[in-house]
Amino acid sequence: MKSFGTYVRKQRERLRAGDPEYSLRKVAARIGVAPSFLSNVERGQESPPSEPKIHALASVLGEDPDVLLALAGKISTDLQQAICHRPQVFARLIRELKDLPDHAVEQVEQAARQVREGQW
Amino acid sequence: MKSFGTYVRKQRERLRAGDPEYSLRKVAARIGVAPSFLSNVERGQESPPSEPKIHALASVLGEDPDVLLALAGKISTDLQQAICHRPQVFARLIRELKDLPDHAVEQVEQAARQVREGQW
DNA sequence: TTAAGTGTTTACTATACACTTAACACCAAT
DNA sequence: ATTGGTGTTAAGTGTATAGTAAACACTTAA
Structure with a gap:
C-alpha cells in the first residue's frame, strides 16, 4: 500500500515545481507544524499527523481530505459520528x-x- | 447520549440476576482485565477499553460488537479498513x-x- | 562572504491511552 | 474469627500519539 508520507511529498513537490510557496517549510508553517515534523512525516520516519493537520494539509495541497485521511488509516470524524449514531x-x-x-x-x-x- | 459504562453495567446486571457467573470480577477475568478496571469503566470513571476487549465483552454479554464499539465512539477495524480502501x-x-x-x-x-x- | 533559503537529524516533551497492583470495606457462610 | 465472595478506591506503569526546539549540511543570490 502507498504510504501517506510518500504521497504527500510527491504532490507537494509537484506543486513546488511551479510555485516556491510549496516548500516544506512554507507548507509546514501554513498547516501549523514544525518543518522537522513534516520532513519526518513525508519520509515515513514518523507517523502521520492528527486529523486537523491532515485536513489543513489537504486544503493547502488541494487534495481530497478523505483520501489523505485514508492514507493515514483514519476516517473523518463526521463519518465516524454518522456510523456510531x-x-x-x-x-x-x-x-x-x-x-x-x-x-x-x-x-x-x-x-x-x-x-x-x-x-x- | 447513553454512555458505554452505564449500558454495560445494565446488561451485565441483567444477566447476573439469573447467573452468578456474571459478577464484575468473573466478567473482568473472562475478558482479560483487572476487576478495578471494569468497575471504573462501568461507572464512567475511565474511558472504555480497547477494541479487542470490547469485542470480548460483547461476546461474553451476548451483545452486538458494533453497537458496543459505537457507544465507545469506535468503529470495528474491518469497517475502518473497508472505508480506507x-x-x-x-x-x-x-x-x-x-x-x-x-x-x-x-x-x-x-x-x-x-x-x-x-x-x- | 555572508545572508537567506532549502531539507534533515537528533533529542526531547507533554498528554492521553490502556491498563495493573494493592489495599479497602462490606457481606455471607463455616 | 476467618475464609471466600462482592464491588470500590487510589496510585502507579508502559506505550503511543503528536508533536517541538535546536543545530546541521547544503545551495543559491547579493
Missing part, C-alpha cells in the same frame, strides 16, 4: 459492499440518491 | 445517508443486496 445499519451496509467492485458500489450510491429524492 | 466512494455514500431516516437506509441496504446478487 446508527452502527448496525451502517455496519451491515459497509460489509455488504466491501467486496463488491467499484461500479457496483456506485450503483448503490445512485440508489441512495433516488431514495433521498423520494423523501421530499 | 475506497475512501471517496464510501465517504460520499455515508454523507448521502447520514441524514436520512432508518427506513430509507434500509431501502438502500436492500438495493445493495440486489446489486450483489446481480454480480454472480
